[in-house]
Amino acid sequence: TQLLEQSPQFLSIQEGENLTVYCNSSSVFSSLQWYRQEPGEGPVLLVTVVTGGEVKKLKRLTFQFGDARKDSSLHITAAQPGDTGLYLCAGAESGSQGNLIFGKGTKLSVKP
Amino acid sequence: GAGVSQTPSNKVTEKGKYVELRCDPISGHTALYWYRQSLGQGPEFLIYFQGTGAADDSGLPNDRFFAVRPEGSVSTLKIQRTERGDSAVYLCASSLQGTYNSPLHFGNGTRLTVT
Structure with missing residues (x-):
């Protein structure tokens, strides 16, 4: 089974800051x-x-989406409190019919 | 239009009991998925239906878990002899085509607690 590693697991930032969340796999x-x-x-x-x-x-x-289709990133500019939530990446394996493999997620908290 | 509907939203049951969880997908969506999400984890795939048939049930943890979709619309996830480790949020999702780039539309889940 392919695994998707997300980082960071938790992120707490102030409103207006930028952030990047990563999603990596060996597959x-x-x-x-x-x-x-x-x-x-x-x-x-x-x-x-x-x-x-x-x-x-x-x-x-x-x-x-990475060039090799093994990794991905999400960048948020000027984060707002409304961006608070759990961000999940999910990959579809080659030949799959839509059943996705999910990472554990990044829990983002944006403070005003 | 209406989204994916799951009932009940919460279910508390005693260890050893039988439970049924229901999913009403978006009308016209041929693909239906069941996922399980434990606290602090991402959703974990259980089973996928294309129409009435289970196209992939490789994620079902053991034979206590079973799901049906008899008319290609509503689906029921059935859990026999529940165990405390079955406690989780059970998510249902549907998609129009069930292909690798077809987005999943999730319901709000059923939170199952086994005491």
Whole structure:
């Protein structure tokens, strides 16, 4: 079973700061998705990256898929308290039919 | 439109009892997934349906766990002889096509507590 390692596990920052969350694996994924989860709710999809080297931007969030499709990063610019939550990366194995492997997540807290 | 609906939202049961957890996927989504999320962990894959059939049940931990989707829509996850270690949030998700780049739409989960 492929594993996805996320770091850091916890992150507490002040409003306005920038941050980067990492998602790493020794194996290749067909695609990688980033989700955000709030307490008591299911994960909500933020982005899907498919092509090695791909960069996608969603307002203040920038997602990158590594050239070898083994790792990904999420960068948040000028974090806001509303960004607080659990950020999960999830990879689809080659030939999979959509069943994803999730990392343990990064719990982000942005203080005003 | 309506999202993925899971019932009940919370379930407390005694060790050894049988429980059923229900998932109503988004209308028209052919793929349905069950995941289990323990405290401080990411979701762990249990089983995947494409239509009525279980396309991949490799994540079910043992034979006490079983899931059905008889009409290709609603799914029920069944757990026999529950154990305290089964306590977790059980998440259901659906997707339109069930391909590697098809996004999953999650419900809010059923929090199962086995006492």
